[in-house]
Amino acid sequence: MQITVEFSGGLETAFDGNKKHVLDVPEGSSVNWLLHHMVETLMPDHKREEGKNIFLQDESVRPGVLVLINDSDWELEGEDQYILQPRDVIIFASTLHGG
Amino acid sequence: MLCVLCECRKAMLKRPKTLQPICKPCFYNVFETEIHNTIVESNLFFPGERVAIGASGGKDSTVLAHVMKTLNERYNYGVDFVLLSIDEGIHGYRDDSLETVKRNKVQYDMDLEVVSYSELYGWSMDQIVAQIGNKNNCTYCGVFRRQALDRGSAKLGIAHIVTGHNADDMAETVLMNLLRGDTARLDRCTELVTGSDDSPVKRSKPLKYAYEKEIVLYAHYKKLDYFSTECTYSPEAFRGTARTLIKNLEAIRPSTIIDIIHSGEAFVLKKKKEKKGKGSVVVKAKVEEKPVPSGGCSVPLAFDSSLGLSNRCTKCGYLSHNAVCKACVLLEGLNAGRAKMQIEGDSADGAAKNIKTLEKLALSI
Ligand SMILES: [Zn+2]
Ligand SMILES: [Zn+2]
Ligand SMILES: [Zn+2]
Numbered sequence: 001m002q003i004t005v006e007f008s009g010g011l012e013t014a015f016d017g018n019k020k021h022v023l024d025v026p027e028g029s030s031v032n033w034l035l036h037h038m039v040e041t042l043m044p045d046h047k048r049e050e051g052k053n054i055f056l057q058d059e060s061v062r063p064g065v066l067v068l069i070n071d072s073d074w075e076l077e078g079e080d081q082y083i084l085q086p087r088d089v090i091i092f093a094s095t096l097h098g099g
Numbered sequence: 100m101l102c103v104l105c106e107c108r109k110a111m112l113k114r115p116k117t118l119q120p121i122c123k124p125c126f127y128n129v130f131e132t133e134i135h136n137t138i139v140e141s142n143l144f145f146p147g148e149r150v151a152i153g154a155s156g157g158k159d160s161t162v163l164a165h166v167m168k169t170l171n172e173r174y175n176y177g178v179d180f181v182l183l184s185i186d187e188g189i190h191g192y193r194d195d196s197l198e199t200v201k202r203n204k205v206q207y208d209m210d211l212e213v214v215s216y217s218e219l220y221g222w223s224m225d226q227i228v229a230q231i232g233n234k235n236n237c238t239y240c241g242v243f244r245r246q247a248l249d250r251g252s253a254k255l256g257i258a259h260i261v262t263g264h265n266a267d268d269m270a271e272t273v274l275m276n277l278l279r280g281d282t283a284r285l286d287r288c289t290e291l292v293t294g295s296d297d298s299p300v301k302r303s304k305p306l307k308y309a310y311e312k313e314i315v316l317y318a319h320y321k322k323l324d325y326f327s328t329e330c331t332y333s334p335e336a337f338r339g340t341a342r343t344l345i346k347n348l349e350a351i352r353p354s355t356i357i358d359i360i361h362s363g364e365a366f367v368l369k370k371k372k373e374k375k376g377k378g379s380v381v382v383k384a385k386v387e388e389k390p391v392p393s394g395g396c397s398v399p400l401a402f403d404s405s406l407g408l409s410n411r412c413t414k415c416g417y418l419s420h421n422a423v424c425k426a427c428v429l430l431e432g433l434n435a436g437r438a439k440m441q442i443e444g445d446s447a448d449g450a451a452k453n454i455k456t457l458e459k460l461a462l463s464i
Contacts, residue, residue, distance in 0.1 A: 009158075009315065009327050063346035066315055073112035073316075076100055076120055093319065095267070095311045 001027055001086040005038065009094035011065065014051040015042045025084060031069070032080035034090070035061065055092075066093040104129070111320075115310045118353060123320055130313055134305055135170050141291050143303055144259075146177030151252045151260045154182040154203065154211075156196030158318045159263030161203060161325035163306055166317075167261065168207045181257065182207070185247045186215040187240070188223025196326040206324060214251035216243060220426065222433055230436055242425045246417065249300045257300070264304040267311040270356045271341045273363035278341070286368035289360055299418055310356065 005021045012019050021042060025034065035056060043051040054062070060080050061067055067074035068091040069082055084090075100110045102122035110120035114129075121129070137143070144150065152167060154160045164182060171178050184200045197213065204211040217223050220243060227239050252260050269289060276285035287293060292303040306314065318325055348355040411417065412424035419425070 008319070063350045064342070066312060068319070071111065071320070072109075075113040076110055091319075093315055095315050 001025060001084075003034075003084055003086070003088045003090065005034075005042075006089065006091045007093075008091065011055070011092050011094040014047075014054040016044055029084050030080065031067070031074070031082045031084065031090070032060065034084060035059075035080065061092070064095050066095060067091070068093070112313075112316055115312045115349075115353065116357065126313070126316070126320070130309065130317055131166055131169060131173075133308060134166055135174060137291065137308060138170070138176075138305055143292070143305065144176050144178045147179070148177075148259060149179045149181065149255075149257050151181050151183040151212075151248075151255065151257045152209070153248050153260055153262040154184045154200050155263075156184070156199035156203070156326040157263070158323075158325045158327065159265055159268075159306065159314055161199070161323050162314050162318050163261065163263040164203055164207050164209070165321065165323055167305070168209070180207075180209050181255065182209050182211040183248060183251050183255070183257075183260065184211065184213045185244060185251065186213050187244070188216050188225050199324060199326040202324050212251060212255055214247055214254070216247065219243070219247055219250060220430055222430070227433060230433060239429060242429060246424075246426050248302075250417070252300045259301045259303065261303050261305055263306055265306045265309050265311050265314055266356050266360060267342070267345070269304075269307055269363070270345055270359040271338055273359050274341045274345065275337060282368055285363065285366055289363035308357075308360075 001024070003023055003025055005023055007015065007019050015038070023034075023037075023041075025037065029037075039048065039052050039055065055065065056062055067079075068089075069077045070089055071091075074080075074082065100120050102108050102110045102125050103119050104121050104125040108122035108124065111123050112126060113120050114126075150167075152160065152164050154164060164180070167178075167180055170176065171180065182200060182204055184197060186197060200211060200213075203209075215223070224240070231239075248260055248262075252258070272288045273285065276282075276288055289307075291305075291307055292301060317323075345355060345359070352358075410420060412419040412427055413422050414427040415424065417424050417426070423431075
């Protein structure tokens with residue numbers, strides 16, 4: 001099934017620089033699975049260690065990175081235990097950058 | 100899950116301040132009303148006042164401009180808001196963010212004034228970095244940016260600037276001042292309105308109690324037009340570390356940010372005995388263009404130096420505790436470096452020496 005992942009607040013620089021990705025994921029995947037899948041597939045090899053550090057902490061999203069699942073705060077959706085549904089839009093927004 | 104405030108719509112976010120699940124319309128309402136309350140409780144504005152909004156094109160200042168316009172219309176503040184933007188001369192970064200501010204000007208129907216570093220200091224940020232390298236350039240960012248907003252306002256005859264500093268910024272600043280032992284700043288940094296200690300212009304922070312998370316979500320849900328790439332020269336390591344620490348604390352104790360701000364507000368520095376002859380003279384910015392001096396600060400002096408006050412920079416006339424203000428000290432170093440390089444044609448040596456001087460300066464600021 002297809003889902004969409006978007007970055008904002010400069011977080012795309014931890015990945016390949018693109019702000020939007022359409023991904024094919026197995027049904028029943030959780031957001032936690034998605035996080036690691038993103039690190040494996042969307043980060044260039046030479047940037048993976050550094051990028052992972054910006055994005056994740058203790059195997060989940062680093063505090064200060066907001067996650068929206070279909071525009072809803074992931075804190076109301078079960079955080080990384082949320083099970084992805086077809087056509088979900090997941091937004092990762094860093095609040096760690098100035099502005 | 101239903102919104103706990105209206106109990107009829109789907110909750111879309113968990114408020115960081117109260118942990119309440121609330122819907123979008125209730126979120127807009129509480130977010131805007133809290134800012135309105137901050138403004139009213141402190142009598143921040145008066146009818147007919149001209150107020151500059153420090154506009155960077157980033158999320159904080161864009162949300163600030165949007166909310167100020169909304170509240171000004173809703174509650175009839177009668178304030179005349181002007182967008183004031185600083186062009187640091189950072190190639191690629193400011194070009195894009197200035198475009199954003201120009202669109203904001205149209206979207207919010209406000210005047211826009213842009214003041215450039217080159218105009219104010221004779222140096223763009225790109226030129227400064229070319230000279231001193233990436234290390235320590237945030238010292239310049241900070242000192243020059245602060246004065247630039249004040250000088251820009253004075254130039255426009257505006258005595259009040261609002262900036263987009265939010266609760267998270269405030270908590271970081273408290274923590275940083277505490278960790279550095281900077282008790283003088285710790286005493287003042289949580290004030291909603293910072294007085295005219297080294298500036299003729301009043302500064303205030305209407306978003307002082309607004310959480311960064313809510314600012315990001317407000318901008319996102321309202322589809323505000325802002326620029327989200329970070330300043331190319333920005334890594335200010337110490338602030339970054341303080342921020343990470345606070346975020347980690349918040350995960351364990353959700354009230355961390357507001358608690359730190361409250362601690363900062365309760366901290367009052369023990370008053371030293373007043374020195375004679377250094378009374379608190381209130382100086383009003385008087386706008387008059389003077390001929391640009393050759394060399395040094397290429398700033399049209401916006402302040403009346405005939406008042407003969409001792410607390411002014413002898414180089415540029417800007418209010419300062421020391422004989423020479425921080426900006427002029429930094430400029431002197433830069434200009435000396437430029438001259439030295441021109442004479443010797445040996446940039447490596449000149450630059451190294453400059454960096455050493457600057458590191459000393461950075462410690463004293
Ligand atoms: Zn509601
Ligand atoms: Zn900087
Ligand atoms: Zn000066």
